[in-house]
Each structure stands twice: as structure tokens, then as C-alpha cells.
Amino acid sequence: xxxxxxxxxxxxxxxxxxxxxxxxxxxxxxxxxxxxxxxxxxxxxxxxxxxxxxxxxxxxxxxxxxxxxxxxxxxxxxxxxxxxxxxxxxxxxxxxxxxxxxxxxxxxxxxxxxxxxxxxxxxxxxxxxxxxxxxxxxxxxxxxxxxxxxxxxxxxxxxxxxxxxxxxxxxxxxxxxxxxxxxxxxxxxxxxxxxxxxxxxxxxxxxxxxxxxxxxxxxxxxxxxxxxxxxxxxxxxxxxxxxxxxxxxxxxxxxxxxxxxxxxxxx
Amino acid sequence: xxxxxxxxxxxxxxxxxxxxxxxxxxxxxxxxxxxxxxxxxxxxxxxxxxxxxxxxxxxxxxxxxxxxxxxxxxxxxxxxxxxxxxxxxxxxxxxxxxxxxxxxxxxxxxxxxxxxxxxxxxxxxxxxxxxxxxxxxxxxxxxxxxxxxxxxxxxxxxxxxxxxxxxxxxxxxxxxxxxxxxxxxxxxxxxxxxxxxxxxxxxxxxxxxxxxxxxxxxxxxxxxxxxxxxxxxxxxxxxxxxxxxxxxxxxxxxxxxxxxxxxxxxxxxxxxxxxxxxxxxxxxxxxxxxxxxxxxxxxxxxxxxxxxxxxxxxxxxxxxxxxxxxxxxxxxxxxxxxxxxxxxxxxxxxxxxxxxxxxxxxxxxxxxxxxxxxxxxxxxxx
Ligand SMILES: Cc1ncc(C[n+]2csc(CCOP(=O)(O)OP(=O)(O)O)c2C)c(N)n1
Ligand code: SF4
Numbered sequence: 155x156x157x158x159x160x161x162x163x164x165x166x167x168x169x170x171x172x173x174x175x176x177x178x179x180x181x182x183x184x185x186x187x188x189x190x191x192x193x194x195x196x197x198x199x200x201x202x203x204x205x206x207x208x209x210x211x212x213x214x215x216x217x218x219x220x221x222x223x224x225x226x227x228x229x230x231x232x233x234x235x236x237x238x239x240x241x242x243x244x245x246x247x248x249x250x251x252x253x254x255x256x257x258x259x260x261x262x263x264x265x266x267x268x269x270x271x272x273x274x275x276x277x278x279x280x281x282x283x284x285x286x287x288x289x290x291x292x293x294x295x296x297x298x299x300x301x302x303x304x305x306x307x308x309x310x311x312x313x314x315x316x317x318x319x320x321x322x323x324x325x326x327x328x329x330x331x332x333x334x335x336x337x338x339x340x341x342x343x344x345x346x347x348x349x350x351x352x353x354x355x356x357x358x359x360x361x362x363x364x365x366x367x368x369x370x371x372x373x374x375x376x377x378x379x380x381x382x383x384x385x386x387x388x389x390x391x392x393x394x395x396x397x398x399x400x401x402x403x404x405x406x407x408x409x410x411x412x413x414x415x416x417x418x419x420x421x
Numbered sequence: 422x423x424x425x426x427x428x429x430x431x432x433x434x435x436x437x438x439x440x441x442x443x444x445x446x447x448x449x450x451x452x453x454x455x456x457x458x459x460x461x462x463x464x465x466x467x468x469x470x471x472x473x474x475x476x477x478x479x480x481x482x483x484x485x486x487x488x489x490x491x492x493x494x495x496x497x498x499x500x501x502x503x504x505x506x507x508x509x510x511x512x513x514x515x516x517x518x519x520x521x522x523x524x525x526x527x528x529x530x531x532x533x534x535x536x537x538x539x540x541x542x543x544x545x546x547x548x549x550x551x552x553x554x555x556x557x558x559x560x561x562x563x564x565x566x567x568x569x570x571x572x573x574x575x576x577x578x579x580x581x582x583x584x585x586x587x588x589x590x591x592x593x594x595x596x597x598x599x600x601x602x603x604x605x606x607x608x609x610x611x612x613x614x615x616x617x618x619x620x621x622x623x624x625x626x627x628x629x630x631x632x633x634x635x636x637x638x639x640x641x642x643x644x645x646x647x648x649x650x651x652x653x654x655x656x657x658x659x660x661x662x663x664x665x666x667x668x669x670x671x672x673x674x675x676x677x678x679x680x681x682x683x684x685x686x687x688x689x690x691x692x693x694x695x696x697x698x699x700x701x702x703x704x705x706x707x708x709x710x711x712x713x714x715x716x717x718x719x720x721x722x723x724x725x726x727x728x729x730x731x732x733x734x735x736x737x738x739x740x741x742x743x744x745x746x747x748x749x750x751x752x753x754x755x756x757x758x759x760x761x762x763x764x765x766x767x768x769x770x771x772x773x774x775x776x777x778x779x780x781x782x783x784x785x786x787x788x789x790x791x792x793x794x795x796x797x798x799x800x801x802x803x
Contacts, residue, residue: 162649164658164660165660194647195643195644195645195647196643198642198643200488210649211649211651211660211661214647215647216642216643216647216648217647217648217649217650218488218491218642218649218650218651219649219650219651219652219653219661220484220487220514220652221484221510221511221514221652224480224481224484224511227476227480227481227482227484227485227488228484228485228487228488229488230448230474230476230481230484230485230488231446231448231474231484231485231486231487231488231489231490231491231492231496232488232489232491232492232642233488234446234472234474234485234489235445235446235472235488235489235492235493235494236492236642236643238643239642239643256477256478256481257477257480257481260476260477260481410467410472413467414467414470416467417464417467417468418467418468418470
């Protein structure tokens, strides 16, 4: 199946700005789905609200475009009811970690088999460029005209600490790695978190004088490094890419199945 | 096989009703006075291969039941005032995306954390207008456990018939009081099952295209038809649209599908309404006090009657107007500052004949309080 068959052409043109990183993530995701050989009917995509979350409408899966920050909670209901389905949950960084932060950490803890993709552009795109919990100290945004003093989260560290059984990070520059990481995340049985550093030239780029989309992507190339690389030892400010955690842990749907066995035993 | 007789709390009667109706998925977060519903379902649902989830909060709970419903499950959550407030945004999503589900609100005194263990009927208007934006909603209540059971079954049936969330507004007395409940044998009460599309694979399915009878056939997530569900205004495929014709059409559809079926959606009880000179209108546990007054006064020859509403929204205005037509006085008995009062006033021909007998101190309204009000409005002094 070609990746084009996963797309709802009726839904195009998409609403993303020229140069937006979200389309690259879409591309990587479709290649991952194609490589695994998933059938369209077996995939449910649940998203929240934001530029990132519009990704669900463009894809010919069962798609659920929900409310801001709650995608993981909706997805939990779908997956628990139909554990045989593959759940993909793309979210913006504000969506996942600000308004949805509580659902995010509890989803990591619970370990329901699904793949959470945090499309991290360090800004609220859809509402016009306000700072997000991932913008970071010293950045500028429409609500931080004098400079942002909110420190940022490290999505990876937060997911690891909350107990996610698969945690990875990649960028829109590293499309091959991104595809591989997404493939591994989808195949992983348990809750997977993939942070993808994505560019929003329209707001984050412009406010922070980061130049064009390609210059922003260039920065993903020079400011990141594979996990445990020698470069990281030399420069601790580099951001690591790759798979940080990939471990077996009791999966929630399976565990619930055991509960049903206990409850029905002797009946 | 005959029915089963139990001595239960109202919350348990609600659980029995939900299981009778075919509940398959429950997600919730504990809050007094609704908690027993979650506790009982955590034991009962897995025995029926159903799913119980305790979520991180009420927002997650209602979101999870919407997700579960989309796969074809009959789904429910239960909460109380503050939790119900948290659910409003997702409740609006269920209205907009037309997802059948049941939300139980066992009311407590508010605003805020208010009176956790005391009673109130203060969420009637929250049920009606808690969601932002214009919309229609279905909300029902009951005053005894047998009715809690059957109204809960009705709630699931309405949710499936109209593809809508249905709110059950009980109160603390109903939730916690113990009473006899006769569970009818399976098959005795009719159950509405989800209307599934008969379109085969490969045929373009429109999830939001009503049939001639107004019902919208659904397709389970994970089935052969893939479609988009969104809280944005959307066309018949579920694609977002800002086309004024589409927006207006959907708004009308969402409103009309409920407002045009008030008769079907209305459940009520009446006692001596035919010749009532004074008509009491009440619901939930306050209707029990009102009924007590009516029964006592009838024995003395006073022409008192009671209209007990079980469907609060959509408001059965025509029914209220008809029953109040010949009454000289209409008294709304409720445990809030007059939330149903306003709807009764706008329903009847002479709003000036409508008064309120209320009690808002966290205790059950007594027959004496109702009688005091009656004396005043009947011009007899206290
Ligand atoms: C309850 C609620 N609060 C606020 C909003 C407004 N809102 C829409 S999208 C968004 C943030 C989007 O940012 P992000 O999640 O990072 O995604 P992006 O658009 O950058 O891809 C906000 C605040 C909303 N829709 N709902
Ligand atoms: S505002 Fe930013 S995130 Fe949104 S589409 Fe444009 S570039 Fe992408």
C-alpha cells in the first residue's frame, strides 16, 4: 500500500503553514504505518486540539478529533473497549503537557498499549504563538513580549519518571530516524511516548528570530545528538535523540483481562 | 422466571438499572454522594466481562466513556456537583458529535465543594446550561428506587435512540436511602440497542446523515467504515465545516432531534391532578414530601394534587400547562432557589399564580415547610 492511500484527499488542502514541521511528522508516521503493514481499519487515531491535532482529519483511519488536552483519556476508552485496535495519539506540546499534563503522566503510569506522539514546536500554534510549557526560559512569544521566564519540561524525563515503557525523541530533520522510532513505538506493547521536535516558523521561529523553516531544521541537526554520543560529553547542552526506554511492563488491557478472569472464576 | 427483590440504596438501584440496560463500560472518579455507583460497578462489571476504570479525574472519565461508546459499548459515568462541573466541556463534545452515553449526577449542596454529604437539587440548571453554546439536552430524575431503576433504563434507551448524552440527576436522599427494589426479569423492560448502519464495506457511509425517521445509524470504531468524529461543526461525513448552511443545519438538527420529541422523552407521575385547586409540582426526593402533604390534605377534603416530573429537560412545558390549567395555585417544591420554578412560570398561562416552596439548608424539605408556604399563598397566614 502506498502512503497516499492512507490520506483523505477530500480533506486537502491542509491548514498547516508553509514550512510547518507537522507535515513531515505526518509523512514519517505514514511510512512507519506502511512499513509495519497496518490495515486502515485497524487504526484509531485520537487527537486533541491544536495545529498538530488536525493531523487526524487528514488520515483515512478511524479518527477522533476531541477537545484540548484530553486525547489520551478518549483513547483509553477506545483501547480498553477494543484492545485489538492500534491507537495513535498525536498531540501538540501544549495539548499534551499543559492542559493535558495530568492525563499524560497517568497514561504513562497506567501503560495502556498506544502510541503518544508529542509534536513539540515549543509554542501554541493554533491560538497564535503564546508560550507553551516547552518554550523554555529566555524565549519570546506573543504572551512573553519581554521574555519568557517559565522554565520548560523535558518531555522525555517526564515520561520516564511517570513510568512509560517506551520513550523516544526525534526531530523533523531526522526523518529516517523519526520513521524508525515511530515504527518501534507502534510495535511496542505498552504506552509509548515519542517526542518529535517540530518547527513552527510562523510563530516560534519568527518571535525568536530563528529564520526560515529550513534554518530551524538545520538547528535540529546541529543542536541534537544521538543518545550517549561523544559530542554530548563535550557539550552537555545538546539534546539527545533516540530510544531512551524500551522495556517490558504489564500492559493494562491484559491486566484487566486477568481481572475479568478473577471476577468470573467459580461462576 | 420472576424478578429479583432487593433492599438497596438508590445508587445501587441505578447500578442495577444500568446493568439491566446493558452497560458495558464505566469510568469514574470518586465523589460523595455518588461513590457507591463506582464501587458497586467495580465488582459487578468484570463479572459480566464489562469494563470498569477509575480515571485520574472526572474530565478523563467522561472522555473515556465517549471513546468507549464509539466502539459500540453502552457507557456511563457517575459523579456529583463539582465533578459534573468538570465534565461540561466533554459533555458538549458528546452533544456535538452525537455520542450516546449516560452521565449520573447525584447532586450535593453547592456551589464549590459546598455540602458534600447533604442534599440539594442545585444542579438542574447546570444540567441544562452547563455546556457553552446553544444545545438541547436530556436530563431525568426520580423519587423512589423503583423509578431510579426504570429511569436509568430509559436513559440508556434515549441515549441510543437519539444519539445523545443523557443526564441522570438524582439527589443525596435518593442515592443513599435504602428501599425495596424489584428487578424485573430480563426482557420485561424494552431495551433500545444501537442502530448500526447496514451499509456494506466499500459503500460511502455518512455518520451524520439522518434517516427519514431522524435516527442516525452508527458504525463502530474499528468496523469497516472509517469516519471522522469532531467537536467542530461538521458535515454529514464528520468533516469540519464553517459553511453557514452546514452550521445552521447542524444546530437545527441537534436542537430539533430533542425538542421535537418532548412527548416521547417525557416521564412523569401525577396524583389527584384532575380536580386540584392547588397543584404542587416537584421531582426527586422533594416530591416525596410533596406527596405526603397531598395525601394528608386529601383525607381532609382539600383539593391538592401533585405533578411529579421525571424528565426535567427538555422541559415538558405543554404537560405542565395542561395540568396547571384549572389550578388556582401552583407551587413548585424543590431544594434550590427556584430552578424549575422559572420553567414552570414560562410554561403556564398565568405565571403570577406560581409560587415556590423551597428549602436550601442541606436538609430534606419537610411537609411542614410546604404547608407553611401553602397557608401564605392561600391567604390563610402562618
Ligand atoms: C479548554 C480549551 N482551552 C484553550 C483552547 C485554545 N487552544 C486551542 S489550541 C491551543 C494550543 C495549541 O498548542 P499546541 O497544543 O502546542 O499545538 P500546536 O497548535 O502548536 O500544534 C489552545 C490553547 C481550547 N481549544 N480549549
Ligand atoms: S502556526 Fe505554526 S504549528 Fe500551526 S500550522 Fe503554522 S507553522 Fe504549523
